[in-house]
Amino acid sequence: MKLDVMNKTLPFWNPFSAFAMGIVMIAVLRMQGLYKQYKQASKLKSENVHITISDVAITYRAETHELKFLWPYFKFYRLNGTLIIIAKDITNKNTLVIDRNEINEDEFKFLQSLLFDKKILNRK
Numbered sequence: 001m002k003l004d005v006m007n008k009t010l011p012f013w014n015p016f017s018a019f020a021m022g023i024v025m026i027a028v029l030r031m032q033g034l035y036k037q038y039k040q041a042s043k044l045k046s047e048n049v050h051i052t053i054s055d056v057a058i059t060y061r062a063e064t065h066e067l068k069f070l071w072p073y074f075k076f077y078r079l080n081g082t083l084i085i086i087a088k089d090i091t092n093k094n095t096l097v098i099d100r101n102e103i104n105e106d107e108f109k110f111l112q113s114l115l116f117d118k119k120i121l122n123r124k
Contacts, residue, residue, distance in 0.1 A: 051098060053107050055114070058086070058096065069096060077115055084111065 052059040060067040069086075074096070078085040082101065088094035100108055 049102065051103050051107070053103065053111050053114070058098075060096070071114075084115070 048063055050061045052061070055071075057068050057070045060069070074086050074088055076087055078087070082099055084098045084100075086096045086098070098111070103111070
């Protein structure tokens with residue numbers, strides 16, 4: 001296949017076009033990976049989730065997963081309305097978001113005492 005540009009016939013498959021096609025393929029594969037991560041995350045949110053808070057860790061239990069986050073893993077927390085955002089860094093990848101409605105009142109008060117009174121994490 002030939003491409004006419006400014007009255008010159010150029011071959012379509014030159015090194016630049018091969019490089020560009022490679023970049024496009026990498027982008028497509030990356031988008032597929034992100035879509036799979038999104039599907040898995042939405043599946044986790046739809047399952048029955050139970051969060052347990054202790055002095056040592058926060059345990060996140062779903063039907064198929066159980067994750068235990070020790071307090072030293074996190075560096076800071078942030079309040080946003082009814083959400084408590086506990087994070088390792090500023091990326092969303094290392095963040096735990098707890099809605100006030102996801103835990104009972106006693107656990108919420110215990111979490112408040114850990115964060116506000118004992119100051120186990122810095123507030124940002």
